[in-house]
Each structure stands twice: as C-alpha cells, then as structure tokens.
Amino acid sequence: MYVKSPGASGPGAFPCGHSSHEDREEPPMHDHRKLGRELGLFDTDPLMGAGLPYWLPDGAAVRHALEEYIRETERRAGYRHVYSPVLGKRELYEISGHWSHYSEDMFPPMDLGAEQVVLRPSLCPHHALIYRSRAHSYRELPLRMAELGGMYRSELSGVLGGLTRVRAIHLNDAHIFCTLEQAAEEARAALDLIGAAYAALGIRPARYRLSLPGAGGKYVADPGMWERAAALLTEVLDASGVPYESVEGEAAFYGPKIDVQIADAAGREATLSTVQVDFHQPERFDLHYVGPDGAKHRPVMVHRSIIGSMERAVAHLIELHGGAFPAWLAPVQLAVVPLTDAEVGRAAELVERAVAEGLRAELAGPEQGSLGARIRAARLVPYQAVIGAREAASGEVALRLRDGRRPNALAAAELLRRIGALVAARSLQLWEHEGELTIS
Numbered sequence: 001m002y003v004k005s006p007g008a009s010g011p012g013a014f015p016c017g018h019s020s021h022e023d024r025e026e027p028p029m030h031d032h033r034k035l036g037r038e039l040g041l042f043d044t045d046p047l048m049g050a051g052l053p054y055w056l057p058d059g060a061a062v063r064h065a066l067e068e069y070i071r072e073t074e075r076r077a078g079y080r081h082v083y084s085p086v087l088g089k090r091e092l093y094e095i096s097g098h099w100s101h102y103s104e105d106m107f108p109p110m111d112l113g114a115e116q117v118v119l120r121p122s123l124c125p126h127h128a129l130i131y132r133s134r135a136h137s138y139r140e141l142p143l144r145m146a147e148l149g150g151m152y153r154s155e156l157s158g159v160l161g162g163l164t165r166v167r168a169i170h171l172n173d174a175h176i177f178c179t180l181e182q183a184a185e186e187a188r189a190a191l192d193l194i195g196a197a198y199a200a201l202g203i204r205p206a207r208y209r210l211s212l213p214g215a216g217g218k219y220v221a222d223p224g225m226w227e228r229a230a231a232l233l234t235e236v237l238d239a240s241g242v243p244y245e246s247v248e249g250e251a252a253f254y255g256p257k258i259d260v261q262i263a264d265a266a267g268r269e270a271t272l273s274t275v276q277v278d279f280h281q282p283e284r285f286d287l288h289y290v291g292p293d294g295a296k297h298r299p300v301m302v303h304r305s306i307i308g309s310m311e312r313a314v315a316h317l318i319e320l321h322g323g324a325f326p327a328w329l330a331p332v333q334l335a336v337v338p339l340t341d342a343e344v345g346r347a348a349e350l351v352e353r354a355v356a357e358g359l360r361a362e363l364a365g366p367e368q369g370s371l372g373a374r375i376r377a378a379r380l381v382p383y384q385a386v387i388g389a390r391e392a393a394s395g396e397v398a399l400r401l402r403d404g405r406r407p408n409a410l411a412a413a414e415l416l417r418r419i420g421a422l423v424a425a426r427s428l429q430l431w432e433h434e435g436e437l438t439i440s
Contacts (some may be wrong), residue, residue: 029265032318033162039323039380041314041331042163051160051167053311058331061360062317063310065329067148069200069426070172070306077193079146079174084126086150090116095284096125101218101253107154119152124278124303127175128285131299136289141299142178142186148310149173163315164270170310176302177287183300187236187258187275190304194260194273197306200426201317202326203272206263208242210234212256214249220280229277230256236275254280257303264319272312276303324402327382327419328426334361334419335378339388341366346392350385350412357416359423375400382430383419401430 036042041059048054055063071081090109093099098106098121109116120126127145136143151169159165176186198205210233213219213226233256237244244258251257257276261269278301281287288296307313317325327333334354338347344365354361364374371386378384384400391397396409410418422432 030319030322031162032164032315035323036162036315036318039318041318049167050157051155051165053163053166059314061331062314062325062329066307066310066313067172069328070148070197071146073193073197073306074144074146074174077144077189078142079144081146081148082127082130084123084130084147084149086120086152087117088120088125090118092125092129093118093120096128096281097220097254097284098122098125101220105153105155107152121153122151123147123149123171123173124175124281124301125285127173128281128287128301131175131177132285132287136177136299138179138289138291138297141289142176142182144174144176144186146172146174163311166309166311172305172307172310172313174304174306176304177282177289177299178302179289179297180300183277183302184232184236184239186302187233187277187304188239190275190302190306191236191240191242191258193304193306194275197273200326200428201307201313201329202320202428203262203316206261206269208237208244209250209259209261209271210237210244210246210256211250211252211259212246212248213251218253219251220254222280225279226256229279232277233258233275252276252278252303254278262316264316270312270316272308272316274303274305274308277301278303324380324382326426326428327430328423330380330382331360332362332378332381333359333423334383334385335364335374335381336361336385336387337364337371337374337378338366339371339386342389343387343392347385347387350387350397353412354416354419357420359416359420385415403430405431407431 036059039058040056041062042053042055044053074081090099093106102121106121107119109118127147130145131143149171151171153167153169155165155167160167178186212230237258250259255276255278257274259271260273262272263269282298282301287299289299291297317329336347336351338344347363347365351361351363364378368374368377375384380402382402386398386400388398391409395411397412397415398409399407399415401407422429
C-alpha cells in the first residue's frame with residue numbers, strides 16, 4: 001500500500017483520447033527516480049551496482065500486472081512463449097553479428113574452461129536457434145515467438161538513470177518468422193498491438209520514426225537488404241496512416257526499424273516500442289522452411305516489442321500518472337478503511353473476499369492512525385472502502401474514489417463485482433456509472 005505522500009499532488013493525465021474526471025490539459029512534472037523511491041516502487045544499492053535497480057513489492061506488483069497484460073495480449077494474437085538463457089557462447093554472437101557490430105555495448109566475455117560465454121545483449125540470436133532446432137513447413141508460418149527475457153548492456157555510468165537507462169534489462173521481445181509475402185502484414189499487426197497497449201496504459205506516442213542506417217561501419221554491409229527492408233517498413237507506415245519521419249543513423253546494425261517515440265513532461269524523447277524487419281540473421285543462422293514446392297526457402301525475421309523494456313515502460317508510467325496508476329496497474333487497488341476497532345473484523349472479511357477475487361487489497365486499520373491520516377496515506381489507491389458501524393450492520397460499503405468522488409453505498413459483493421469488471425477490462429476510468437457519483 002502507498003504509505004508515503006510525494007511532494008506533488010494530484011494524478012497525472014490520461015492521453016490517447018481517453019476521457020476521465022482525472023484528466024488534465026498539462027500533465028504535472030514528475031521525476032520517476034524521486035517518485036518511485038518515495039512510493040516504495042524500486043531502489044538501488046551501491047553493493048548491487050549502478051544501473052541495477054531492484055523492485056520493491058509495490059513496484060513488482062505494477063510490473064507483474066504489466067507482464068500479465070503483455071503475455072495475454074500476445075497469446076490472443078497467436079504468439080507462443082518461450083524461455084531462453086541470459087548467457088550464450090561468444091561464437092553465437094559472432095555468427096549473429098553482434099560481436100563485430102555491437103561488442104562495445106556488451107559485457108566482457110567470461111572464460112569457462114576452453115569456452116567463452118557472454119551475457120546476452122539481445123534475445124534474437126537465441127530465438128533464431130530455437131527456430132532452427134526444428135524443421136518447419138510453410139504451413140506453420142507465420143511462427144510468432146515471444147519472451148519476456150533478461151538481457152544486459154554495458155552502459156557507461158554517466159548515462160545511467162533510474163529505470164530509463166539500466167544495465168540489466170527485461171525486454172518484452174518477440175520474433176516472427178514468416179514468408180516475405182507475410183512480413184508487411186505481421187509488421188502492421190505489431191503496430192496495432194502497440195496502439196492497443198498504449199490505449200490501455202494511457203500513453204500517447206510523441207512520434208513515429210523510420211530509423212535508417214547512417215554512415216560508418218556500424219551497419220551490416222548489404223545495400224540490397226537495407227533497401228528491401230526499408231521499402232517494406234515504409235509500406236507499413238504509409239498504410240497505417242500515422243505521420244512519421246525518416247531519420248538516418250538510428251537503425252539496428254542488421255536492419256531498419258520503426259521506432260515509437262515517447263516524451264516526458266519536459267519534452268525529452270525516448271524509444272519505447274519497435275518493429276524491425278531482418279533479412280540478415282535468417283541468413284547468418286541458415287534458417288529455412290520447406291515451401292509448397294518442396295524446396296527450402298529463407299524466412300524473414302520480424303522483430304517487435306510492444307512496450308520495450310519493463311524498466312523504461314514503468315519509468316514512463318510513473319511520470320505520466322504521477323503514481324496514480326490506472327486501477328488495473330495500481331500496486332494496491334482497494335484500501336479498506338474501518339472507522340474504529342469495532343469494524344476491523346468486517347473490514348478484514350472484505351479484504352479477504354477482494355483478494356480471493358483477484359484484487360490487490362489491503363486493510364488500513366486504526367493502528368495506522370486517524371481516519372484522515374489513513375485516507376491521505378491511501379490517496380493514490382484507486383478505491384477506498386470505508387466501513388463504519390452502519391456499513392458493518394447493513395453489509396454495505398461506503399466507497400470513495402481516488403479523485404474524491406463517491407458512488408452510492410453498495411453491497412460488498414456488488415462493489416467487488418464492479419471494481420473487478422473495470423480492472424479486468426483494463427479501463428482507464430475509475431467508475432462506469434456516472435449518475436451514481438457525488439463530488440466530495
């Protein structure tokens with residue numbers, strides 16, 4: 001439960017065209033590093049090291065809810081989930097091209113007898129090996145492989161900050177192995193998933209960017225490959241109707257990409273989501289499928305990340321909402337507040353029922369202070385259920401919404417049903433029945 005109150009007051013804005021009583025034209029300025037620590041979401045320790053934050057229980061609850069949403073969204077979209085190790089032999093990254101094009105951002109190799117292993121800087125080589133481990137027919141394609149996996153980047157200390165730039169990254173990653181004819185549709189579908197996720201999270205993209213190669217030896221030397229991949233992504237962007245701009249020097253070393261940019265209240269941009277087309281790694285790993293003609297054909301590899309890393313996504317959500325997360329993401333969704341010791345038993349029963357129905361609920365009993373102090377401590381919790389002598393006798397609950405509005409008193413079962421429905425729908429609204437609300 002939230003037990004500390006940040007200096008700034010009030011919830012954040014809800015962009016993407018979603019209306020809410022909590023909307024603001026100009027979102028307040030929040031620093032996720034300060035607010036995340038004040039709210040007990042995450043922290044760091046010098047003995048763990050710079051760029052290696054740990055998640056406290058409330059922060060872990062936000063992250064877990066986000067991960068559940070992503071896995072469910074991917075499952076419904078036809079993705080199959082895998083797990084792969086965070087270590088790989090140096091040879092793996094020599095084959096993928098990471099060692100020659102990206103080794104400056106990788107941790108040094110570790111000697112294990114006669115072999116060298118490295119902490120992986122990306123998941124795609126592992127997924128290429130998983131694909132290669134079985135024979136595939138064209139009838140299986142597109143094959144959509146997803147993982148919420150760890151990877152590591154050797155970031156310099158000077159660029160590290162909170163959750164936005166870290167050395168241990170947990171990426172919402174996926175790779176689609178498909179035919180050339182299927183690639184554009186798969187990339188377009190990935191953009192649709194990104195749009196749906198942003199709507200559920202209240203995120204407004206700052207801009208879409210077609211990231212192309214620039215000068216220098218950072219990129220794989222294959223002009224034909226780059227032209228085909230860039231043309232395909234341009235087709236996808238044009239068909240989607242979103243405005244975008246082309247920027248040289250921002251591509252991955254193996255191919256161009258669509259970057260979905262976000263911005264904080266100060267206008268600082270970062271990449272959150274990506275869609276990439278890769279002709280390079282299928283060739284390097286000699287990937288193939290058997291076509292209708294019985295011959296071997298090379299698949300296209302579409303890389304996509306709906307919300308990027310858990311770290312950067314949560315950092316943006318902290319700043320966007322000021323800690324007042326949408327109810328489905330909130331660390332504590334329901335705070336049950338008995339007026340006196342006499343109502344603690346009824347309140348504890350309601351908490352137990354709420355938890356059994358899948359809600360994150362906590363008891364804020366009199367031992368935690370006066371009624372006003374407990375209400376203030378829970379001010380970022382979406383729902384506060386107050387139980388006095390009258391409510392304990394009637395079985396009803398006096399509900400207070402985070403924004404100060406009060407629905408009519410409801411029976412406990414109906415209250416939990418309505419909150420549960422809003423949470424299950426991942427709604428940005430706190431209440432659906434506006435006619436039942438009064439302003440306190």
